[in-house]
Amino acid sequence: xxxxxxxxxxxxxxxxxxxxxxxxxxxxxxxxxxxxxxxxxxxxxxxxxxxxxxxxxxxxxxxxxxxxxxxxxxxxxxxxxxxxxxxxxxxxxxxxxxxxxxxxxxxxxxxxxxxxxxxxxxxxxxxxxxxxxxxxxxxxxxxxxxxxxxxxxxxxxxxxxxxxxxxxx
Numbered sequence: 816x817x818x819x820x821x822x823x824x825x826x827x828x829x830x831x832x833x834x835x836x837x838x839x840x841x842x843x844x845x846x847x848x849x850x851x852x853x854x855x856x857x858x859x860x861x862x863x864x865x866x867x868x869x870x871x872x873x874x875x876x877x878x879x880x881x882x883x884x885x886x887x888x889x890x891x892x893x894x895x896x897x898x899x900x901x902x903x904x905x906x907x908x909x910x911x912x913x914x915x916x917x918x919x920x921x922x923x924x925x926x927x928x929x930x931x932x933x934x935x936x937x938x939x940x941x942x943x944x945x946x947x948x949x950x951x952x953x954x955x956x957x958x959x960x961x962x963x964x965x966x967x968x969x970x971x972x973x974x975x976x977x978x979x980x981x982x983x984x
Contacts, residue, residue, distance in 0.1 A: 827946025834969045848956040850948045863897045870897035887917040891933040895941035908944040913937030
């Protein structure tokens with residue numbers, strides 16, 4: 816296929832790389848990497864327009880679940896939508912869930928940010944289905960050589976308004 820653009824990958828190919836300055840390694844669990852949600856929000860806005868007009872989400876379910884341990888979690892089921900820049904039609908991804916602990920299992924105290932954490936997790940999962948920061952979700956940042964390569968890529972494209980080439984979507 817060479818350099819031919821695959822129309823089914825037009826969004827994915829433009830948002831799959833992530834500027835390392837917006838990626839951090841989690842210091843708990845499996846030590847995975849995560850992307851700053853505001854960076855994802857900015858990239859969505861650059862491509863589709865303001866949140867609420869060119870893209871947004873619907874909460875399909877918002878519930879508190881009591882675990883067998885007696886602790887509670889917040890579950891948010893979200894569906895992301897966007898207005899396709901090519902034809903103006905509203906598109907949606909499959910709903911994704913975000914879950915966050917409501918109370919700290921060690922102290923029993925309420926986590927003041929549990930709702931934000933559940934929303935952010937659901938949003939990150941939904942946007943990843945468009946290819947957003949695919950390199951992070953593929954685990955590419957676990958390889959130091961990849962981190963150096965992508966950092967160089969973003970350093971050499973600093974003069975562009977955004978490395979996603981959103982005008983090509």
